[in-house]
Amino acid sequence: MENKLYWVWLSKINGLGSVKIKKLLEKFQNAQGIWEASREELNNSIGIGSVLSQEIIKAKKNFLPAKEKEKLKKAKVKLVTLEDTCYPKLLKEIYAPPPVIYYRGALVKVSRPCLAVVGTRDCTEYGKITAYNLAKKLAEMGFVVVSGLARGIDTKAHQGALQTGMTYAILGSGLDHIYPPENNHLAEKIAQQGAVITSYQLQTQPQREHFPARNRIISGLSLGTIVIEAPQQSGALITANFSLRQGREVFAIPGNIRKRQSQGTNKLIQSGAKLVQNVDDILEELMLENYLLQDVNEEDAEDEIKTKRLNQQQKRVYNLLTDEVQQFEKILSNVTMKAKELNSILAQLEIMGLIKQLPGKRICLINQ
Template sequence: MTELQARLRLIRTESVGPQTYRRLMERFATANAALEALPSLARQGGRSAPLAIPTISAIERELADIARAGARLMMLGDADYPPYLAQLHDAPAVLALKGDAALLKSRAIAVVGARNASANGRRIAEDLAAGLAKAGVVVVSGLARGIDTAAHQGAMRTGRTIAAIAGGIDMIYPPENAALQEQIGRAHLLMAEAPIGTAPLARHFPKRNRIIAGLVSGIVVVEAAVKSGTMLTARLGVEAGREIFAVPGSPLDERCRGCNDLIRQGAHLTETIEDIFANLPDQPGKSMAFSVIQDGGLAEPVSAWQDAQADQAGLTRARRVITSLLGPTALPVDEIARHCQCSAAILATVLMELEIAGRIAFLPGNRVALLS
């Protein structure tokens, strides 16, 4: 089994999401080693039922399906993984790419907004995207109806665009954008985190939104209701340290209230591309993920894990203390560490065991909660 197959098998395993994947790679350095350790970790965490780990043949079928779709996989830790995206604590462990992956090396800005956009909103989005693309910026959006569609179309008039979609790389959505999606996948770049064949369900869109926020140095919002997926993208951008730009609109139009609210909170009021370029950071940030798992991982974290494994008495005590502390109310990991009074490696080992066993969940703010 190749390392690529092993990494895909690991991320497709029950109880292994993007954050767990990163922690496993930090500990074991290779996906093959992590896969071998999973059953033991789950048992130590109190799980009696076996983990659902995909077979090698299932992974081979998925890779064959991806190739037939004209796509390829990019894994977290690959040299060409987008550095901005890798900074996210929950950066996708695997992405399917169709088209020109070299676009991921260029400066990118997102243009997003309402699906039920007004004619003026669509025109503004298209013009801003065209101006950005003409200046050499890659325009990122989500291929949804309304503003997203206008942004892609504007960018394609003068330059390049990336579409991040919520379903599998082979799924057309919305149906009326079939030709646009095909053109982006052929001459620009289409990307998806969900496995091939996955329908774009509502629960997949927040994950798609974080990819959009992670790929770019700035997010331009053109029309958004206060409670909308677009506002979630903006919030994710704020959390990731991205610059937020918002086009103001009428307070009488529900589609504009989100933008006006963003401006009140400090987003850059945006009418032209000059407003955007005047407030962009000079360079993308350095990828933290590259220092974690590039080329299979680092020796020092693995050594620390081995030291923790050697201290069986410490692990036994920590398991008892930590499980007694945890409950349905999330606790910060720092607080758990204070009560446990154990090494960071032992704490991380016990939390990983519980996570793989499906007994705890890591929540935003580095907090942990016991699952029912």
């Protein structure tokens, strides 16, 4: 069985959450170790009772690796496990990171810094505009904007980020159950320009209790969490809380004291969150200099490897392309080639896996 599938199996066991898995991993090193462990060994592990060990043994019988693989392939879902090097670095650092994350789209390998932009679903126009503009600016600067694909602030944050850069949407359900449904299209776009991510396996319905766990991932992926708008009792505040516990920064946008939607954020500021009026307020706190510099170098090195096997013409076209989608005719107007030549070269680059063609004959680089 493929290594990854052990992890899929592990994440599917009933009653086994991130924390318990972490404990098992400490004892058995990796998912395969747990699979191969006897009932007795499991029984003797910390935090695993006889009921749970029975559950684990039972899950082994019920797990059909070939079918599982097929299912993932069919749904075009990719996954990374704790063992993989491309598992997001920041997320790995938190306490009990999810053993498997499923995603659609592309995770940035050379980690660009992520920032979470979150807020209430029932937001004001002020909140919407702020979320949109802030996300847009952050994405433009190279941050990946992380949010939860919910209505309201989350949606606006994703939309803003899509304008200029990349964004991750974290779900509280399986990738085949996008919630809310009206964001289906948005999710699709995000998958093209970032990734839709979840720790839940396919066919998981969105459930109440999933969302705090999702919030943990949102904050865990990010260097900091920016709360745009939140009433007193809000999921966004939960995210902020996780952020603090994970040792990340918390930012908040001040709001009208007479508005319900600002009470939570204003309170955050009161208790020490950084008040944000513009992007500089955020940058100031993050001390990114080293981080970004290192990033660029890595990217350059990768680029070189990629372009090594390209011929002159392919390189010329490749260099014109960016992560941003561009229309064919626009690219054509920037080169001295004929349409047929450009078209042919684009096909060659696509087959090499370097670029992606989107409906409407729009082209962008694959960033992986």
